[in-house]
Amino acid sequence: GAGVSQSPSNKVTEKGKDVELRCDPISGHTALYWYRQSLGQGLEFLIYFQGNSAPDKSGLPSDRFSAERTGGSVSTLTIQRTQQEDSAVYLCASSENRPLEQYFGPGTRLTVT
Amino acid sequence: AQSVTQLDSHVSVSEGTPVLLRCNYSSSYSPSLFWYVQHPNKGLQLLLKYTSAATLVKGINGFEAEFKKSETSFHLTKPSAHMSDAAEYFCVVSGSYSNSGYALNFGKGTSLLVTP
Numbered sequence: 001g002a003g004v005s006q007s008p009s010n011k012v013t014e015k016g017k018d019v020e021l022r023c024d025p026i027s028g029h030t031a032l033y034w035y036r037q038s039l040g041q042g043l044e045f046l047i048y049f050q051g052n053s054a055p056d057k058s059g060l061p062s063d064r065f066s067a068e069r070t071g072g073s074v075s076t077l078t079i080q081r082t083q084q085e086d087s088a089v090y091l092c093a094s095s096e097n098r099p100l101e102q103y104f105g106p107g108t109r110l111t112v113t
Numbered sequence: 114a115q116s117v118t119q120l121d122s123h124v125s126v127s128e129g130t131p132v133l134l135r136c137n138y139s140s141s142y143s144p145s146l147f148w149y150v151q152h153p154n155k156g157l158q159l160l161l162k163y164t165s166a167a168t169l170v171k172g173i174n175g176f177e178a179e180f181k182k183s184e185t186s187f188h189l190t191k192p193s194a195h196m197s198d199a200a201e202y203f204c205v206v207s208g209s210y211s212n213s214g215y216a217l218n219f220g221k222g223t224s225l226l227v228t229p
Contacts, residue, residue, distance in 0.1 A: 031215070033216060042221050043203065045216040045217065055213075056213055059216075101159045104149075104157040105156060106155070
């Protein structure tokens with residue numbers, strides 16, 4: 001079946017611009033996670049959705065980051081006024097909300113110039 | 114809080130020889146532990162998982178890991194390395210449910226190089 005998909009696969013943007021990253025989870029998976037993979041920080045957790053709600057947004061790096069999930073499916077991670085330190089691969093994962101494996105998408109590589 | 118430490122940032126083996134990637138974990142309760150692999154420019158793929166069942170866990174592509182509570186370790190092994198095993202390997206821990214769901218805590222990764 002279809003896995004987790006993310007778009008775009010690559011995004012180059014100028015410093016100060018806003019970007020939107022999209023994640024389409026596996027159908028039926030109620031839990032959705034965003035992670036960031038960068039050279040300096042490794043892989044770090046950003047935010048979790050159970051259905052449409054995110055119980056805790058404190059993992060987001062700054063208030064320029066926001067995320068939403070609509071219809072219990074697609075999620076969008078938005079970064080406003082991008083900075084060079086936002087350059088990273090943004091990964092999305094979905095699961096059945098049990099401590100089992102999370103299925104990862106291919107990621108969006110964001111480059112801020 | 115839970116965390117993992119991967120003891121080697123780089124491991125180099127010859128094709129056909131055993132692979133050992135070391136991981137120690139820290140957790141105040143019984144953790145769920147995973148190994149993920151990431152090939153160059155590819156997504157993360159689950160190799161195997163431990164969730165308090167059998168302590169010796171078998172995964173895909175001939176990989177195994179043994180959960181040793183007394184040593185707080187979860188080392189990844191494979192009897193014979195293939196060239197296709199060259200990749201970045203992540204040891205990962207997940208704790209009990211919280212406001213972060215079952216968010217994964219990743220180790221820094223071990224880069225495995227396989228030489229002919």
